[in-house]
Amino acid sequence: MREPTFLILAALAVRPLHGYAVIQEVAELSGGRVALQAGTLYAALDRLTAEGHVEPDRDEVVDGRHRRYYRLTDAGAQALEADVARQRQNATAAAKRLRTRRTIGGAQVATS
DSSP, X not given: OOHHHHHHHHHXXXXXXXXXXXXXXXXXXXXXXXXXOHHHHHHHHHHHXXXXXXXXXXXXXXXXXXXXXXXXXXXXXXXXXXXXXXXXXXXXXXXXHHHHHHHTTTOOOOOO
């Protein structure tokens, strides 16, 4: 799963959000590293909806502007949980390698 998709699903894990709120949550979750553009977000939401990972929750009009709220489906939560496990496993493996590297003094091993 690509990082923007992961962050969109994570943003929707707590409660339904409208598009701009998803953009804000993704920025917060990523520490400002990921700044989604509206077009990118709505294309991703359309794809995630087609995949059954998110679904429209409700529509409302605020100050004359239409807002569509999206929510995470059970399938989306399962996909997010699976990717959390995958990333955790990869991070654990990488951390183990780094500890091993430090143990051997950071010596570079030449390969031929």
